[in-house]
Amino acid sequence: SQQGEEDPQALSIQEGExxxxxxxxxxxxxNLQWYRQNSGRGLVHLILIRSNEREKHSxxxxxxxxxxxxxxxxxxxxxxxxxxASYFCATVxxxxxxxxxxxxxxxxxxx
Amino acid sequence: xxxxxxxxxxxxxxxGKYVELRCDPISGHTALYWYRQSLGQGPxxxxxxxxxxxxxxxxxxxxxxxxxxxxxxxxxxxxxxxxRGDSAVYLxxxxxxxGETQYFGPGTRLLVL
Numbered sequence: 001s002q003q004g005e006e007d008p009q010a011l012s013i014q015e016g017e018x019x020x021x022x023x024x025x026x027x028x029x030x031n032l033q034w035y036r037q038n039s040g041r042g043l044v045h046l047i048l049i050r051s052n053e054r055e056k057h058s059x060x061x062x063x064x065x066x067x068x069x070x071x072x073x074x075x076x077x078x079x080x081x082x083x084x085a086s087y088f089c090a091t092v093x094x095x096x097x098x099x100x101x102x103x104x105x106x107x108x109x110x111x
Numbered sequence: 112x113x114x115x116x117x118x119x120x121x122x123x124x125x126x127g128k129y130v131e132l133r134c135d136p137i138s139g140h141t142a143l144y145w146y147r148q149s150l151g152q153g154p155x156x157x158x159x160x161x162x163x164x165x166x167x168x169x170x171x172x173x174x175x176x177x178x179x180x181x182x183x184x185x186x187x188x189x190x191x192x193x194x195r196g197d198s199a200v201y202l203x204x205x206x207x208x209x210g211e212t213q214y215f216g217p218g219t220r221l222l223v224l
């Protein structure tokens with residue numbers, strides 16, 4: 001079963017706008033990661049945030065983590081058409097680093 | 112350098128047949144993971160190898176699924192007596208070691224008719 005729940009399921013915006021995706025999870029975690037997937041195939045790792053961190057930045061990406069609410073958000077600033085993809089959060093619990101994914105948010109950025 | 116590769120990229124088979132899916136991890140990566148992704152869903156964990164041994168196979172859905180990694184590099188996921196419900200994209204990932212970033216292959220799309 002999947003632990004993460006992404007919201008919204010789908011997001012449609014114009015180029016240049018910001019996109020915010022949210023993720024909620026159920027159990028305590030070691031870290032939370034965000035991945036991007038194009039065309040239903042390989043996933044690309046975007047960013048990892050550890051349970052003792054609250055915010056992390058990478059280029060146009062900003063991730064926040066609120067462990068008290070068991071939630072995270074991914075913000076993509078100044079979006080581009082090339083950002084169109086599915087975005088998944090994945091949590092890591094325990095010692096083996098297996099990823100537990102949510103169902104994902106489908107982002108469409110229109111030129 | 113070369114990423115994770117998976118073969119075949121697509122596999123069509125008939126219900127009841129046996130299939131093997133191959134994963135070549137990034138050279139030197141000791142940890143290898145298999146996931147399965149159904150349409151419209153996120154990937155679901157199947158099995159994790161550390162070296163040659165399966166450290167966690169709790170995600171394998173039943174005993175028709177089996178995976179090996181005999182030399183600690185290439186891994187093969189084997190599905191016996193395939194069922195239509197096995198149709199999905201099977202993803203492989205590797206990491207330099209346990210707890211490090213996982214790098215995914217392009218996946219094998221399996222269709223069971």
